[in-house]
Amino acid sequence: MNISIIGSGHVGLVTGACLAELGHCVVCVDNDEEKIEKLNRGEMPFYEPGLQEIVRFNFLEGRLRFSNSIAEGTRHGEVLFIAVGTPPKPTGEADLSAIERVCREIGANMTGYRVVVEKSTVPVQTGEWVARNLQKYAPTGLTFDVASVPEFLREGSAVHDFKHPDRIVIGVSSDRAAGLLVKIFEPLNAPILLTDIKSAELIKHSANAFLAMKISFINAVAHICEISGADVGKVAKGIGLDSRIGMEFLQPGIGFGGSCFPKDLSGFIAISQQLGYDFQLLKEVENINRLAREWAMSKLLHLLGGSLLGRTIGVLGLSFKPGTDDVRESPALWMIGDLLKMGAGVRACDPVSIENARQILGDSVEYFQDPYEACTGVDALLITTEWSVFRELNLLHLKSVMKTPIVVDGRNLFEPFRMKEIGFQYAGVGRAALGQEVRG
Numbered sequence: 001m002n003i004s005i006i007g008s009g010h011v012g013l014v015t016g017a018c019l020a021e022l023g024h025c026v027v028c029v030d031n032d033e034e035k036i037e038k039l040n041r042g043e044m045p046f047y048e049p050g051l052q053e054i055v056r057f058n059f060l061e062g063r064l065r066f067s068n069s070i071a072e073g074t075r076h077g078e079v080l081f082i083a084v085g086t087p088p089k090p091t092g093e094a095d096l097s098a099i100e101r102v103c104r105e106i107g108a109n110m111t112g113y114r115v116v117v118e119k120s121t122v123p124v125q126t127g128e129w130v131a132r133n134l135q136k137y138a139p140t141g142l143t144f145d146v147a148s149v150p151e152f153l154r155e156g157s158a159v160h161d162f163k164h165p166d167r168i169v170i171g172v173s174s175d176r177a178a179g180l181l182v183k184i185f186e187p188l189n190a191p192i193l194l195t196d197i198k199s200a201e202l203i204k205h206s207a208n209a210f211l212a213m214k215i216s217f218i219n220a221v222a223h224i225c226e227i228s229g230a231d232v233g234k235v236a237k238g239i240g241l242d243s244r245i246g247m248e249f250l251q252p253g254i255g256f257g258g259s260c261f262p263k264d265l266s267g268f269i270a271i272s273q274q275l276g277y278d279f280q281l282l283k284e285v286e287n288i289n290r291l292a293r294e295w296a297m298s299k300l301l302h303l304l305g306g307s308l309l310g311r312t313i314g315v316l317g318l319s320f321k322p323g324t325d326d327v328r329e330s331p332a333l334w335m336i337g338d339l340l341k342m343g344a345g346v347r348a349c350d351p352v353s354i355e356n357a358r359q360i361l362g363d364s365v366e367y368f369q370d371p372y373e374a375c376t377g378v379d380a381l382l383i384t385t386e387w388s389v390f391r392e393l394n395l396l397h398l399k400s401v402m403k404t405p406i407v408v409d410g411r412n413l414f415e416p417f418r419m420k421e422i423g424f425q426y427a428g429v430g431r432a433a434l435g436q437e438v439r440g
């Protein structure tokens with residue numbers, strides 16, 4: 001089938017490459033000229049394990065092309081996936097302006113029947129608005145369908161997630177669109193849930209809000225563990241082994257970030273408000289997430305005697321999670337911002353995200369590829385991203401390069417007793433007696 005993807009970022013490029021891999025003829029469109037030039041040269045615009053190989057292979061096979069032109073994409077694809085960004089407005093609502101621009105161009109360039117699919121995450125009822133926008137610009141007499149096929153892939157394992165989804169949600173309002181979309185996704189051998197468009201839109205917001213809620217829940221429990229002397233690792237295991245709850249997303253830490261959870265939560269809260277429901281539960285999820293970072297910062301302050309002025313802090317991790325170079329809404333960057341405001345110097349390390357972080361933090365931070373170098377001479381170390389290279393550090397060597405052996409482990413990478421044995425002053429999340437001390 002001829003398919004076009006409008007927006008060739010983390011979702012669009014993976015979708016395009018994987019659909020080409022399934023044998024479709026795909027054009028990936030983006031308005032970022034540099035990105036398209038890079039892709040045409042065989043270079044990846046971002047780090048995603050396994051993506052470069054399938055992009056190159058399908059490009060050479062002639063099944064995958066890249067273009068700057070939505071007109072070309074609209075002429076080519078019978079099915080058009082919109083995968084542009086939907087960032088938050090200052091009010092928290094999803095900014096749909098990129099989708100609006102894309103609809104205008106698709107509408108104006110349609111030459112026959114098209115299925116226009118929302119792949120971007122959008123608030124419930126956006127499908128109706130997309131249809132109105134397309135209608136406004138489409139030549140009279142041309143028919144089209146709007147559909148919603150929300151994406152559930154995770155950065156860092158996006159190719160695997162696309163190829164092995166738990167389910168595929170297809171929100172449609174016509175049998176014709178359903179037929180085409182089922183044909184595209186059937187080869188993935190995953191359960192397909194056919195729904196109306198609004199339910200599909202709501203499934204995506206609800207899924208992300210639920211996962212964020214799990215993270216905030218365990219972070220709240222981590223506080224209780226610290227106050228009471230319990231161990232959050234054991235509590236998480238004890239509840240996670242209940243098949244109704246499950247182990248995933250029960251790792252306590254400095255909270256969630258990334259380009260999805262924070263903005264999808266605020267977008268869900270905003271659309272709920274517009275529809276007349278005050279989603280207080282989700283507001284508290286946001287609140288607990290912010291407190292998780294602040295809690296780690298207060299431990300650091302406590303261990304450094306109440307001031308960070310003139311201190312140097314090593315920070316391990318810049319991306320919002322391991323396996324990606326995406327630093328959007330990364331808890332690490334929020335915390336580095338706070339460290340700098342409090343007068344500390346920062347020596348940061350990340351295996352793949354330094355260039356992206358530099359674009360935001362500039363030269364206010366020193367960057368290192370090597371964790372030992374980042375930690376050399378520091379007054380304390382803050383662990384912000386659970387990259388496995390950090391988990392495998394030689395702790396004796398680490399201690400020997402630091403000025404003071406203080407570690408605030410925002411991702412619980414290390415065992416408290418082992419750290420103490422080596423001679424670190426160590427604070428994890430939800431496991432150490434330090435929580436009681438900081439609270440006084």
Ligand code: NAD
Nearest residue numbers: 007008009010011030031032084085086098120121151155
């Ligand atoms: P991204 O920023 O990586 O990619 C978006 C791309 O769209 C960019 O390359 C941008 O240049 C392009 N673009 C913007 N306006 C355009 C226009 N008018 N014409 C053509 N191209 C345009 O974003 P992403 O992470 O891929 O997210 C896209 C959508 O998918 C968002 O709604 C997001 O919430 C959703 N989503 C993201 C993930 C994820 O893990 N990143 C997972 C599921 C869903």
